[in-house]
Amino acid sequence: MILITGGAGFIGGNFVHHWCERQAGAEPVVVFDKLTYAGNPHTIAPQLKSGQATLIQADIADREAVRQALAQYQPRAILHFAAESHVDRSIHGPGEFIHTNMVGTFSLLEETRAYWSAMSEADKAAFRFLHVSTDEVYGSLSDTDPAFSETTAYAPNSPYSASKAGSDHLVRAYHHTYGLPTLTTNCSNNYGPYHFPEKLIPLMILNALEGKPLPVYGDGLNIRDWLFVRDHCEAICQVLEKGRSGEVYNVGGINEIKNIDVVNTICAILDELRPRADGKPYASLITYVTDRPGHDRRYAIDPRKIQSEIGWTPAETFASGIRKTVQWFLDNTEWIDTVRSGGYRDWIAQNYGGR
Numbered sequence: 279m280i281l282i283t284g285g286a287g288f289i290g291g292n293f294v295h296h297w298c299e300r301q302a303g304a305e306p307v308v309v310f311d312k313l314t315y316a317g318n319p320h321t322i323a324p325q326l327k328s329g330q331a332t333l334i335q336a337d338i339a340d341r342e343a344v345r346q347a348l349a350q351y352q353p354r355a356i357l358h359f360a361a362e363s364h365v366d367r368s369i370h371g372p373g374e375f376i377h378t379n380m381v382g383t384f385s386l387l388e389e390t391r392a393y394w395s396a397m398s399e400a401d402k403a404a405f406r407f408l409h410v411s412t413d414e415v416y417g418s419l420s421d422t423d424p425a426f427s428e429t430t431a432y433a434p435n436s437p438y439s440a441s442k443a444g445s446d447h448l449v450r451a452y453h454h455t456y457g458l459p460t461l462t463t464n465c466s467n468n469y470g471p472y473h474f475p476e477k478l479i480p481l482m483i484l485n486a487l488e489g490k491p492l493p494v495y496g497d498g499l500n501i502r503d504w505l506f507v508r509d510h511c512e513a514i515c516q517v518l519e520k521g522r523s524g525e526v527y528n529v530g531g532i533n534e535i536k537n538i539d540v541v542n543t544i545c546a547i548l549d550e551l552r553p554r555a556d557g558k559p560y561a562s563l564i565t566y567v568t569d570r571p572g573h574d575r576r577y578a579i580d581p582r583k584i585q586s587e588i589g590w591t592p593a594e595t596f597a598s599g600i601r602k603t604v605q606w607f608l609d610n611t612e613w614i615d616t617v618r619s620g621g622y623r624d625w626i627a628q629n630y631g632g633r
């Protein structure tokens with residue numbers, strides 16, 4: 279049994295799918311998720327229905343709830359995805375980011391430490407706490423700087439990345455101080471199925487399909503490294519299996535792309551798969567908008583450590599991954615409608631008493 283915090287979110291939800299397929303149902307998962315606006319149990323409905331996944335709706339900062347979950351399910355590993363994750367939201371309201379990403383991670387670590395301390399020596403050695411984090415903790419690169427490596431100094435610029443940096447430091451400290459067997463992964467921008475519509479790629483796809491403007495920040499020349507979410511999930515599985523306790527692994531897609539090129543690529547795929555009724559190209563909807571305050575210019579990941587030590591490398595190129603992603607959004611309008619309408623909240627109310 280493994281416990282996944284944030285398993286109803288974008289990456290955590292994809293991870294539940296990936297894990298259950300990979301393990302062919304041999305090892306079930308417990309999803310511990312507060313079900314914030316970003317948590318959608320519909321994403322993992324097949325696994326919940328089949329019994330491969332169980333959902334606990336609770337806050338990671340609620341120590342009693344964490345304690346009970348650990349006592350009841352006795353996981354051999356905790357995979358910590360839960361976070362407030364949207365940079366724009368962190369600029370307008372940093373409080374929730376401090377609560378979940380820092381206080382929540384601290385609470386989870388404290389309860390994990392107590393749970394782990396009571397194990398047999400063999401179980402203690404086999405146990406893992408895998409913390410999922412971001413390359414944004416390293417700050418911003420110029421166009422000519424070398425890519426981020428595991429030894430790059432932290433320089434977070436947004437309340438989001440600062441709160442994730444704080445959580446990374448706590449995880450590191452729990453390994454060094456208490457010997458908790460931790461693993462940390464810092465990854466680049468993910469994209470793929472079940473991505474919440476406020477993020478760049480799904481926003482562009484859905485706005486384009488509705489004929490709405492495609493808002494691009496600043497000059498559109500900010501660069502991100504794009505990682506297909508299933509490649510990330512596989513990386514996490516492999517780090518869990520082969521990673522050395524206490525180590526950090528950067529996970530990158532080896533796909534550095536300017537934001538404007540991401541948007542143009544989506545437009546070109548949509549022109550081909552779903553031409554507009556008026557015959558105009560989707561790119562004509564692109565509108566430049568005022569830049570985000572403190573917008574980091576470039577992120578790039580040096581993936582050599584995970585490649586050489588773990589043997590992981592991404593399977594998708596951006597061209598193949600973005601095509602799959604656009605196709606998924608074209609094929610899964612029901613999921614999109616439930617997220618946008620908040621319809622899944624009825625499901626939560628029926629199953630979990632509502633919020």
Ligand code: NAD
Nearest residue numbers: 284286287288289312313314316317337338360361412468
């Ligand atoms: P997401 O916002 O889609 O999902 C977060 C999940 O955590 C949701 O299900 C939400 O309900 C849950 N959650 C939030 N606060 C909680 C709390 N206090 N207690 C319990 N559950 C809570 O995020 P995501 O994009 O899936 O990101 C997952 C992890 O990966 C995060 O830690 C994020 O920092 C990291 N990450 C994401 C990206 C990316 O491109 N999406 C890139 C690098 C790192």
